[in-house]
Amino acid sequence: MKSDAKIFVAGHRGMVGSAIVRKLEQAGYRNLVLKTSSELDLRNQSAVAAFFEQEQPEYVFLAAARVGGIIANSTRKAEFIYDNLMIQTNVIHEAWKNGVQRLLFLGSTCIYPKFAPQPIRETDLLTSPLEPSNDAYAIAKIAGIVQCRTYNQQYGTRFLAAMPNNLYGPGDNYDLTGSHVLPALLRKFHEAKQSGSPNVTVWGTGTPLREFMHVDDLADASLFLMLLDDGCYEELLMYSDAPALINVGSGQEISIANLARMVQQVVGFEGELVFDTDKPDGTPRKLADSSRLHALGWKHRIELEDGVRDAYRWFVEQYVS
Numbered sequence: 067m068k069s070d071a072k073i074f075v076a077g078h079r080g081m082v083g084s085a086i087v088r089k090l091e092q093a094g095y096r097n098l099v100l101k102t103s104s105e106l107d108l109r110n111q112s113a114v115a116a117f118f119e120q121e122q123p124e125y126v127f128l129a130a131a132r133v134g135g136i137i138a139n140s141t142r143k144a145e146f147i148y149d150n151l152m153i154q155t156n157v158i159h160e161a162w163k164n165g166v167q168r169l170l171f172l173g174s175t176c177i178y179p180k181f182a183p184q185p186i187r188e189t190d191l192l193t194s195p196l197e198p199s200n201d202a203y204a205i206a207k208i209a210g211i212v213q214c215r216t217y218n219q220q221y222g223t224r225f226l227a228a229m230p231n232n233l234y235g236p237g238d239n240y241d242l243t244g245s246h247v248l249p250a251l252l253r254k255f256h257e258a259k260q261s262g263s264p265n266v267t268v269w270g271t272g273t274p275l276r277e278f279m280h281v282d283d284l285a286d287a288s289l290f291l292m293l294l295d296d297g298c299y300e301e302l303l304m305y306s307d308a309p310a311l312i313n314v315g316s317g318q319e320i321s322i323a324n325l326a327r328m329v330q331q332v333v334g335f336e337g338e339l340v341f342d343t344d345k346p347d348g349t350p351r352k353l354a355d356s357s358r359l360h361a362l363g364w365k366h367r368i369e370l371e372d373g374v375r376d377a378y379r380w381f382v383e384q385y386v387s
C-alpha cells in the first residue's frame with residue numbers, strides 16, 4: 067500500500083474507524099476517503115454503488131457497523147441484523163465490482179459459539195449454537211465473513227475478515243444502555259465518585275471472563291494485516307480450514323468482577339460493588355486464540371491497566387467536559 071494509495075475507511079467516526087484513521091495518518095497515508103453517515107448512508111445500495119464508482123478506492127477498511135453491549139444487542143436485534151447486513155453487503159459487493167485491491171472486514175469474537183472451546187480458534191466458527199443475546203449481530207457478521215470468502219473464491223478478490231475481542235479506548239460509547247462493559251464501568255464509577263454514592267452496580271454475577279484490547283492496538287493490527295506481503299496475505303485467504311478469517315486478540319483476560327475492581331482503582335472510587343444478578347452474564351468466556359496473528363509477528367502493546375487509564379483520561383477530557 068503506497069503512501070498515496072486511495073484508502074476508504076468506512077465508519078471513520080466510530081471508535082474503531084477513528085483509531086484506524088489516526089494510525090494511517092501517523093504512518094503517512096494522506097489519500098483517505100472519509101464520509102459521515104449523513105453524507106453516505108452505507109445501507110443504501112445505490113448510494114454506495116455511486117460512491118465507489120466515483121471514488122475508486124484501492125483499499126478498504128470496513129469498520130462501519132451497528133455495535134453495542136449486551137442489552138443493546140439483545141433488545142434491538144432487528145436494527146443489529148438489518149444495519150450490519152446492509153452496510154457490509156453493499157461495501158463488500160462494490161469493493162469487488164470496482165476492483166479494490168484489499169479489504170479488511172472488522173467484526174468481533176461474538177461470532178463464535180457460546181460454548182466454543184477456549185481459547186477460540188478461527189476453525190470453531192459455526193461448530194455449535196451462538197450466544198442468544200447477540201445472535202443477530204453475530205449472524206450478520208458471519209454472513210460478511212462468508213461473503214468475503216465466497217467473493218475471494220469465485221471472483222479472486224483479496225478480502226480478509228479480522229475478529230477482535232472486546233475493544234475499548236478513545237471514542238467509545240459511554241451511553242449506559244447501549245455501551246459495552248468497560249466504558250459503562252468507567253462512567254458508573256466516575257459518576258458515583260462525583261456524587262458521593264456509596265456503591266456501584268455491576269451487571270451479572272461478575273464471573274464471566276472477557277479479553278480486552280485497546281482500540282489503538284486493533285488499529286495497529288489492521289494496518290499490519292493490510293501491509294502483509296503477498297505471500298503471507300494469500301496464505302491467510304487460502305487456509306483450507308478457516309479461509310480469510312483471523313482473530314485479533316491480546317490474551318489479556320480478566321473476570322468482570324476483577325475488571326470492576328481495576329476500574330474502581332483507576333477512577334479512585336472508595337465505595338462498594340453490588341452485583342445485579344437480574345442482568346444477563348452473556349457468554350461465560352470469550353478468549354480468542356490469536357496464534358495465527360502472532361505467528362505473523364504481531365503482538366499487542368498496550369497493557370490493560372495502562373489502557374484503562376488512557377480510556378479514563380479520554381472520558382474525563384472529551385466526554386464529561
Ligand code: GDP
Pocket residue numbers: 134135136137176200232245246247248250251267268269270274276322345346347348349
Ligand atoms: P459481551 O462481551 O458481548 O457480553 O458484552 P458487554 O461488554 O456488554 O458485557 C460483558 C459482561 O460485562 C457481561 O457479563 C455483562 O453482564 C457485564 N457487565 C457488568 N456491568 C456491566 C455494565 O454496566 N454494562 C455492560 N454492558 N455490561 C456489564
